[in-house]
Amino acid sequence: MARKAKEAPVDVKGLLLKARSQLLLDEAFFGTLALRLPLVEDPSCDTMWVDGTKIGYNPDFVLECSQEELKGTLCHEVLHVANGHCWRRGDRDEEDWNRACDYVINPILLDAGFKLPEGALVDPRFKGKSAEEVYDLIHVPKPSAQGAPQGGQGGQQFSDQSIGSPSGQSEGQDEESDQPQGSSGSEASEASNDP
Numbered sequence: 001m002a003r004k005a006k007e008a009p010v011d012v013k014g015l016l017l018k019a020r021s022q023l024l025l026d027e028a029f030f031g032t033l034a035l036r037l038p039l040v041e042d043p044s045c046d047t048m049w050v051d052g053t054k055i056g057y058n059p060d061f062v063l064e065c066s067q068e069e070l071k072g073t074l075c076h077e078v079l080h081v082a083n084g085h086c087w088r089r090g091d092r093d094e095e096d097w098n099r100a101c102d103y104v105i106n107p108i109l110l111d112a113g114f115k116l117p118e119g120a121l122v123d124p125r126f127k128g129k130s131a132e133e134v135y136d137l138i139h140v141p142k143p144s145a146q147g148a149p150q151g152g153q154g155g156q157q158f159s160d161q162s163i164g165s166p167s168g169q170s171e172g173q174d175e176e177s178d179q180p181q182g183s184s185g186s187e188a189s190e191a192s193n194d195p
Contacts (some may be wrong), residue, residue, distance in 0.1 A: 010063060012041070012057075015070060016057060016070060020035065023071050023074055023075065027075070027112075030074070037053065037054055037055045037078070038055070039054070039055050039056075040056045042056035045057075047073075048061065050086065052081055052087065069117045076116065079105045083101070085131060096138060099138060100135035100138055101131045103122070104131045107126070110122070
């Protein structure tokens, strides 16, 4: 009677550490910055997030990504910190600010040859614009509860639900809208050489 071999559990954090190590070897600038941000498991988020001091990740998202996509996503999180996105939001809507920052970051990464998971937000109209400029173009004011705070100042968690969103629906818009759609990095680079 043959014994069935047990599958070894996948070391999810090990996959991220491997991607970060490869990043350090291939792209020292991004790798060095990534080393300063501890990795924290967070099954409550859809993909990954950064708050300026650490990077949170959903293990299921990590398992769905290739090593190249993990490298690109780590760089994505690092660029939020390097660009001060975690501290520049002010009283702007969190979801729209995150999308605006993603539209700024993703073209930079794709132009540099990084691969991003399918669903990454890209739109050639925003190439070369600041996060504030993109925010002003995409923000649609939402009704808010009277007296509710509209944002904060520093050190906010910067969630990247738009990176690798399984449906793409939460971050993209419908075809009749003037708002940009999310698309994969490979489609964007083929269409316009920028995300």
